[in-house]
Amino acid sequence: MITAPWIQAIDQFCIAQRSAGLRETSIRARREHLQHLARRVDVGPWEVTKHILVQYTGSQSWMPETRRGRRSTFAEFWKWGKRFGYVDRSPVKALPKVKATKGKARPIPEPLYRQSLARADDRTGLMLRLAHDAGMRRGEIAVVHSRDLAEDLLGWSLLVHGKGGKLRVVPLTRRLALDLRALGEGYAFPGAIDGHLSARRVGELAIDVLPDGWTIHKLRHSFGTRALKESGGNVLIVQELMGHASADTTRIYTEIDPDDVRAVVDSAYDKSVNAGLTPKLRLLEGVA
Known part of the structure; x- marks a missing residue:
């Protein structure tokens, strides 16, 4: 249960965040981060000590990136509280900083993706395809709107509302464009939150049809890996398509095909070693 002091503090904090232009x-x-904390401590927001906060975070089975996100929220919340005189010092300073992890691409195998599509209804199937065929995040999928569809001389594209309010244009396959246009005007996935589904709900619907251990975000990995291969290894193109601020982030989402790695080795060998062989030795090398 969330107490009145927490409700009031969280509401005021969210108003301040909106005033600062946060999406x-x-x-x-x-808000969800703070509500999770509020339900698990026995004191009000301004009585939370560093010991309470460390005990709370230490008892959660979170991945490193989740811990980074929660720490960021808590830091902003108590910074705001200190600025407005609700508290003298922030307990967040006692929390150890979590280093960003260098992830590894884990694209979902195509047979599993096809099986998931077969299990999905039309709505969920469209969500899966937006992740798999356009590389979109679940939060971006949730807010797809008819007004963001546009046609040019080459086909249809979608204006994607990405993280941090950043916009990017993603070309759509003919099938995706046709199915999105067939939905009519408005949000592609209507819901109770500002007229559309939440990112969390999009993820939940995808998990219902994906095999155990897979999420809709792994379909984004699949897109990144395929896009890298089809672009001839041009990381900048893939970075643009996926909306990454850094090419280093893009590399995390792309898996190098082992066949391509072997082909590079063989090609390098052929061009360097065979160039110095006599016709007779070259013939023997081919037999070997």
């Missing part, structure tokens, strides 16, 4: 999706996420 509604980010405000909603920070």
Whole structure:
């Protein structure tokens, strides 16, 4: 149960965040972070000590990136509280900083993806395809709107509302464009939150049809890996398509095909070693 002091503090904090121009999706996420904490401590927001906060975070089975996100929320919350005179010092300083982890691409195998599509209804199947065929995040899928569809001389594209309010244009396959246009005007996935489904709900619907251990975000890995291969290894193109601020982030989402690695080795060998062989030795090398 969330007590009145917590409700009031969280509401006021969210208003301040909105005043600072933070996106509604980010405000909603920070609200959920603070509500999770509020339900698990026995004191009000301004009585939370560093010991209580460390005990709370240490008892959670979170992945490193989740811990980074929660720490960021808590830091902003108590910074705001200190600025407005609700508290003298922030307990967040006692929390150890969590280093960013260098992830590894884990694209979902195509047979598993096809099986998932077969299990999905039309709505969930469209969500899966937006992740798999356009590389979109679940939060981006949730807010797809008819007004963001546009046609040019080459086909249809979608204006994607990415993280941090960043926009990018993603070309759509003919099938995706046709199915999105057939939905008519408005949000592609209507819901109760500002007229559309939440990012969390999109993820839940995908998990219902994906095999155990797989999430819709792994379909984004699949897109990144395929896009890298089809672009001839051009990381900058893939970075643009996926909306990454850094090419280093893009590399995390892309898996190098082992066949391509072997082909590079063989080609390098052929061009360097065979160049110095006599016709007779070259013939023997081919037999070997």
